[in-house]
Amino acid sequence: MGIPHFRAAKFNLSVSTGLEAWRAFSKETDAPLDASLLSGLWREWFKCAHPDSSDAAADAAFSAREGSSSTGRYGTVVWYPWRSKALLLLEEPEFIAVRTNRNRNKIRGDEQAELGGKSVGIVGMSVGRSVAMALAMERIAGRLHLADADTLELSNLNRIPGSLFELGESKLISAARAIAEIDPFLEVEVWPKGFAPEVMSDFLGGLDLVVDACDSPNAKALLRLGARDRRMPLIMETNDRGMVDIERYDLETTEEFLHGRITAEQITELANGGDWTPELLDAFVDLSAISDRAKESLSEMGKTLIGWPQLHSDVALGAGMAAIVARRILLGEDIEDQRIRFDLNEQLSIAHTA
Numbered sequence: 001m002g003i004p005h006f007r008a009a010k011f012n013l014s015v016s017t018g019l020e021a022w023r024a025f026s027k028e029t030d031a032p033l034d035a036s037l038l039s040g041l042w043r044e045w046f047k048c049a050h051p052d053s054s055d056a057a058a059d060a061a062f063s064a065r066e067g068s069s070s071t072g073r074y075g076t077v078v079w080y081p082w083r084s085k086a087l088l089l090l091e092e093p094e095f096i097a098v099r100t101n102r103n104r105n106k107i108r109g110d111e112q113a114e115l116g117g118k119s120v121g122i123v124g125m126s127v128g129r130s131v132a133m134a135l136a137m138e139r140i141a142g143r144l145h146l147a148d149a150d151t152l153e154l155s156n157l158n159r160i161p162g163s164l165f166e167l168g169e170s171k172l173i174s175a176a177r178a179i180a181e182i183d184p185f186l187e188v189e190v191w192p193k194g195f196a197p198e199v200m201s202d203f204l205g206g207l208d209l210v211v212d213a214c215d216s217p218n219a220k221a222l223l224r225l226g227a228r229d230r231r232m233p234l235i236m237e238t239n240d241r242g243m244v245d246i247e248r249y250d251l252e253t254t255e256e257f258l259h260g261r262i263t264a265e266q267i268t269e270l271a272n273g274g275d276w277t278p279e280l281l282d283a284f285v286d287l288s289a290i291s292d293r294a295k296e297s298l299s300e301m302g303k304t305l306i307g308w309p310q311l312h313s314d315v316a317l318g319a320g321m322a323a324i325v326a327r328r329i330l331l332g333e334d335i336e337d338q339r340i341r342f343d344l345n346e347q348l349s350i351a352h353t354a
């Protein structure tokens with residue numbers, strides 16, 4: 001069985017084909033199975049479904065569930081090839097119910113089910129990794145498309161929760177593996193060469209929303225052209241002063257982009273290989289409104305700074321904001337095309353009455 005090096009393989013033991021596939025796989029592969037978690041996971045699921053129940057009732061229900069299956073077994077074996085280890089977990093419906101239980105009722109059951117059928121794309125796995133993790137942890141989508149061509153460097157670890165053991169490896173694969181270790185039932189597809197014209201159709205195909213978290217001006221332009229042509233909402237999170245762009249290309253046909261800040265001619269030129277100009281950079285980030293320290297950094301780029309400064313605290317806050325916006329759009333709420341800022345530093349400088 002050829003398993004992508006970022007995706008877990010799953011074997012449903014209560015179905016004869018799944019049980020047979022696992023037996024065949026484990027004969028061909030040194031696949032140590034850790035079955036120690038299942039009892040506790042089942043009890044947790046039963047408690048979520050029956051808050052007043054006892055462990056004895058949960059255990060009796062497990063025995064009944066096993067006995068009712070065609071194989072006399074219950075559970076999903078999940079094989080993680082990068083760890084060379086398999087876990088015996090709950091089956092998909094119970095797993096998802098427990099994994100999202102603490103979302104209730106901030107996300108209602110019917111909303112969670114609706115979100116499970118949604119697909120979101122994220123381009124860029126620096127800031128975008130935190131967005132992807134926020135979407136995955138709340139299960140705001142059931143399928144993610146991720147694109148990035150970069151590798152992890154030591155200087156990335158101030159904002160990317162990677163590992164020293166992953167330095168030199170793909171940011172994209174690191175993110176996909178992290179998601180699989182939280183939720184192996186969440187579908188993840190990867191584009192390791194990044195977002196480019198030749199992959200645009202496949203990457204955007206079937207998506208309900210796309211997130212721009214990349215640095216490349218060409219990719220940013222292509223994303224907006226693709227989103228407009230497919231009537232797809234787009235979110236861009238820049239993390240400086242908590243700026244979030246909500247671009248509703250799904251609401252109306254437009255010949256302009258970024259809320260009228262860029263014309264179709266400018267975006268097409270940028271998509272065809274154009275580079276940043278002061279005018280275009282200003283349209284994307286509004287240079288007059290960036291933080292004072294960001295303004296100071298602009299003049300130091302290439303001199304004392306080798307890259308644009310970003311803090312994990314800003315990235316994490318921005319990821320949370322992007323996830324909230326995405327959830328509300330995907331649930332059909334009336335969120336307008338707009339640029340907004342959630343500047344926590346600005347709020348902290350104001351004396352609020354307790």
